[in-house]
Amino acid sequence: MGPVRGRAFLAPRFAAYRRTSEVVMALLRDVSPLVEQVSIDEAYLDLAAGGHDLSVPAVTALADRLRAAIAAATGGVTASIGAGTSKLVAKIGSDLRKPGGLTVVAPGDEQAVLHPLPVTRLPGVGPATDERLRRSGVRTIGDLARVPLPDLLDWFGQAHGAGLYRLARADDDRPVIGEHEAKSLSAEETFDVDLTDRVRLGTEIDQLAGRVGARLRAAGLSARTVTVKIRHYDFTTITRSLTRSQPTDDPRLVAQLAHRLLAEVDTSAGIRLLGVGVTTLAGFVQDDLFTTPATAEADGPQEQPQTAGESPPAPAATAGWRPGQDVRHDTYGAGWVWGSGLGRVSVRFEGPTTPPGPVRTFAADDPALHPAGPPDWAPAVPERPV
DNA sequence: TCTGGGGTCCTAGGACCC
């Protein structure tokens, strides 16, 4: 209890995280050619594809070497690793001893490891699912394994229900997949102050559409569906979308459609967030057969509704920051999972908490807030202290 | 945690077609 003393949001250094991520991902690819990158800080490895000895002692030793290599290559980033016969077991294993831990689940031990854990450890069990399960007295994965399939189908529908039924039994044969095709692309922005000004909203749409269009082109993709996302002052969120018969990658066209969608929405009470997204992606552009050739400015980044330079006022770094407040240093978390015939292995890494000890007080000009230290990819700045 | 940004997948209803 007690009053909240205040918070500070420090600038996340995404460029630095990305570089760290690349360093670690390269190490993982040395271990096995089959690496599925799940996010900037998590991946699955298939150890079998790397031709490794899949015995428990061998995998354990390999994981130890990998953790050491990651720490050495990154200046102290720690990795959490889980190994098992499936992605599910590997991932949960990597969560078990989080900062820098290693869990190897021997074949045959899967259910014994899973069943005592709370259902919320399962991927796909969030607050809503947890709540529904609680109402029926289900708290652990073991409890879940005792629920008949028809009940789960009834509560959660076909896909989710059947999925839970299998996961509770550690029944998971999803392969490690090297490359994923993007299904959608989007850009969004939360405003400091709710927006009502239609003109201002219009320029925001242009910028967001410009970002989306630029990324579309950079990836050599085009899209048929444009979606606008609107979060109202009260946090209610709606989407409006529209599908064209032909795909496009033209930022101006994306912006035009987004404007049209926004125009249908009452924004008079205040808009907190605006987003523009595209889906129904195609790998090529078959566009503008009957309209002005978009190729005219295809080569000119300078032509596009300018997005990069200006957008949000840079001081996001210090936006909510007030000097002299307590800041707890978070870790920069990341993870990986390897796969194998023994199973898949999950690895996570976390950055060192810059100063030892959980709480520090900073002055606004404290250099720790704007570290320029030599290994500039080292995660010295917490991503989101509380 | 009263909420940042970028994603994925699923469901349900309606339109439309055969």
Place this chain on the structure above:
DNA sequence: TCTGGGGTCCTAGGACCC
């Protein structure tokens, strides 16, 4: 004219993940 059934596509929203 009405009655089905089945399939696909589009739209909107929700749950979840990192």
